[in-house]
């Protein structure tokens with residue numbers, strides 16, 4: 265039995281809309297899942313599947329004119345329970361960064377180009393009413409930047425354009441740690457960085473997660489990164505959560521046809537590459553979704569029932585669940 | 601026997617001693633020289649796939665542009681089918697269109713105010729002045745079939761912004777092959793493409809290579825897709841403008857020799873949660889070296905765990921059993937494989 269002691273946050277039937285002039289775009293549809301306390305949960309999905317939209321809803325940073333249209337988002341912090349979708353704006357401002365922080369997809373643009381790193385760090389501390397002496401502050405900054413293996417003295421005095429992409433990304437991670445949050449959201453934190461820097465940053469994040477016990481939500485399109493760093497994973501497609509479970513179950517059992525397709529289309533540097541297959545067809549157009557299962561037009565397992573109405577979320581019993589009429593059917597139990 | 605004939609054959613393209621230096625205006629004193637490519641030797645055979653891999657900024661795109669004739673190297677020689685083309689390079693290559701470049705950014709590469717049909721029609725017409733409209737249309741139809749965008753009418757009337765990234769990449773591919781080049785340089789052709797569409801583009805390139813005998817230079821920082829497309833080809837690992845290791849891709853992955861190649865391979869994430877790798881990379885520092893005022897010796901010196909004084913002097917590549925490696929301290933570099941087990945398929949053995 266799950267209790268909210270185990271979870272740091274829970275999404276319950278969350279839908280998110282972008283009301284545009286001519287129509288309303290539903291970017292996230294009826295998503296329910298939990299973020300386990302102390303764990304790294306990844307949401308993997310292709311471009312446009314709704315990762316950034318969903319992640320930003322936690323701290324009310326959805327890009328305009330996006331709004332949570334339905335559902336509940338609850339945070340279970342040290343100071344008690346908080347309904348994030350109902351939190352008044354001023355309370356949300358205090359909450360953001362101190363309880364939940366976010367490393368944005370384009371870290372470059374998240375840093376203010378006319379402030380040095382020291383000025384940005386100081387500004388955020390002051391905005392949250394942290395009253396530290398100058399010495400305490402400097403010690404804290406050095407600590408954090410040392411943690412992400414940066415030369416604190418040099419970096420604190422630098423403007424963003426004086427830092428490389430990998431350095432900026434590490435500054436953003438230090439920034440996210442500034443107010444000792446309980447949950448960090450990482451939106452594609454290493455896209456556009458080379459594999460060596462990527463490996464380094466994820467190793468560091470995992471160390472932060474394990475040592476400080478900070479929960480993490482990682483949004484990515486990279487299946488291999490999920491396998492290497494996450495504990496739990498959700499698979500998104502066309503704004504829906506298609507599958508959710510612990511990483512080993514999701515990878516080895518291949519209970520959902522879309523997940524199986526994604527894994528089967530990801531070449532590995534050491535695995536068998538003779539049997540790789542692309543997923544035929546193209547990603548869904550959110551404004552013209554097919555009737556029934558939205559993956560049906562590309563699904564190798566599709567049958568008549570899939571074209572009738574959207575499949576319900578089916579639970580498997582071991583904590584894994586999936587949106588498919590045949591979820592787990594092909595699972596012979598030996599995949600592990 | 602076979603070895604001898606192979607050696608006698610002139611490679612499709614041969615680069616010898618290529619250097620590329622960009623001048624950056626200095627703030628106070630003289631201009632800074634940014635030495636982006638240093639003493640590059642590389643051959644590309646007929647029907648061969650050669651991959652260029654390495655970190656961002658190591659010079660992959662610059663080398664790709666020299667191969668295509670879009671840049672003239674500061675020094676060095678370029679031979680196409682045995683003929684020296686440096687100097688007159690641009691002219692020869694572009695007039696015969698035997699080498700085509702596929703740009704990384706598919707959006708920037710297509711004219712936004714032209715339909716896909718117009719973008720495909722123009723280059724074919726320019727190079728086949730006598731062709732009738734019907735003949736060109738036939739060719740376009742054939743190309744659209746090859747890249748798997750059918751029925752073609754649905755795509756040809758559209759503008760670039762009306763297509764998905766994957767579809768735009770396919771159109772670029774169609775445009776590149778429309779002039780039947782002998783060599784295509786594809787710069788990160790799939791890095792911006794979703795996983796579910798990536799594989800079909802890679803398959804398309806493999807098919808063009810096998811069926812139409814086109815050679816490819818595949819530029820990428822992703823070793824997993826590189827292994828997939830170039831499974832029987834070669835890979836050149838670049839670091840700060842030098843080729844530090846070149847060999848058959850299967851051999852390089854199975855027994856990497858250069859210390860940088862070893863770190864690079866170890867950093868590649870494996871799509872299997874049970875894979876236990878060592879996250880501690882064999883590197884002394886995370887800091888990339890500088891391209892300015894580079895010395896004679898090894899560019900990897902500051903990050904190398906096996907460096908010693910000899911590495912500061914000039915040295916050339918060393919031939920090992922399976923590769924050519926730019927490292928003077930190979931006797932100190934471990935020989936143990938980075939990956940315990942690699943599943944070889946019949947194709948890539």
Ligand SMILES: Nc1ncnc2c1ncn2[C@@H]1O[C@H](COP(=O)(O)OP(=O)(O)OP(=O)(O)O)[C@@H](O)[C@H]1O
Pocket residue numbers: 282284289291309310311312313314315316317318327328329330369485550
């Ligand atoms: N401000 C906005 N106004 C209108 N539509 C938007 C806005 N932001 C995002 N969208 C749409 O919402 C959908 C989900 O976008 P989102 O950015 O959440 O996807 P994502 O999974 O993060 O994609 P990526 O991998 O490309 O970052 C897309 O169809 C996108 O076009």
Ligand SMILES: Nc1ncnc2c1ncn2[C@@H]1O[C@H](COP(=O)(O)OP(=O)(O)OP(=O)(O)O)[C@@H](O)[C@H]1O
Pocket residue numbers: 622623634636654655656657658659660661662663821891
């Ligand atoms: N026209 C130019 N003028 C000056 N410097 C340049 C020019 N083009 C490239 N450079 C520099 O040359 C180096 C190599 O650049 P290049 O684009 O070839 O790298 P790359 O390996 O393709 O990197 P990426 O993986 O990021 O695409 C970089 O330091 C870059 O800043």
Ligand code: SF4
Pocket residue numbers: 521522557558559560561563564565566567570575587588589590591
């Ligand atoms: S519900 Fe049907 S179409 Fe959808 S994923 Fe399952 S089998 Fe495929």
Ligand SMILES: [Mg+2]
Pocket residue numbers: 315316317369451
């Ligand atoms: Mg996003």
Ligand SMILES: [Mg+2]
Pocket residue numbers: 660661662787
């Ligand atoms: Mg490049």
